[in-house]
Amino acid sequence: DQQVKQNSPSLSVQEGRISILNCDYTNSMFDYFLWYKKYPAEGPTFLISISSIKDKNEDGRFTVFLNKSAKHLSLHIVPSQPGDSAVYFCAASALETSGSRLTFGEGTQLTVNP
């Protein structure tokens, strides 16, 4: 039962353009969502998060959008830079029922071409 899904295994964009990474979830108890970035041979690094009471959160070049009715969230990176090339994981938690355990998606490999 894959509760968090990232349907695009890979995404390739040109430097300076927008990168949009998508994530869908099925568990309606999820109330907090996070994006992590992972480089090879390193652990995941926290990027940005959003609570279910919001529909948008912005931090510099990174913006996360949440559509609760569609159970969908997306990460926008503008402008994309070659250093953004990494695997991006969407994660969710249900703080009220399951505490702070994270459920991750399968990841999307982002490649930003110079």
Added chain:
Amino acid sequence: DAGVTQSPTHLIKTRGQHVTLRCSPISGHKSVSWYQQVLGQGPQFIFQYYEKEERGRGNFPDRFSARQFPNYSSELNVNALLLGDSALYLCASSLVGFNYGYTFGSGTRLTVV
């Protein structure tokens, strides 16, 4: 300030053996969680410990166990290793048991042959 440190970085074991993986959290962090990442998949939650008590357990068999010590470091033990246990094992620490402040270590790459 040192981040989350895990040891060893790489490990090769034979089926049926047991393994112990170690994690030192960031100084002051009292919560430690363990995740398993199989190639091509996202990390899967195994355990969370907070103040030396188990606070959560994922859908893993009893061959997996963990503990947290008084200095908040943690061990993950896996008995009777199977080929399917080959994965990257990640440790994450935070100040309290809330995911917002999770910092992950670089992981231990376990290969079972």
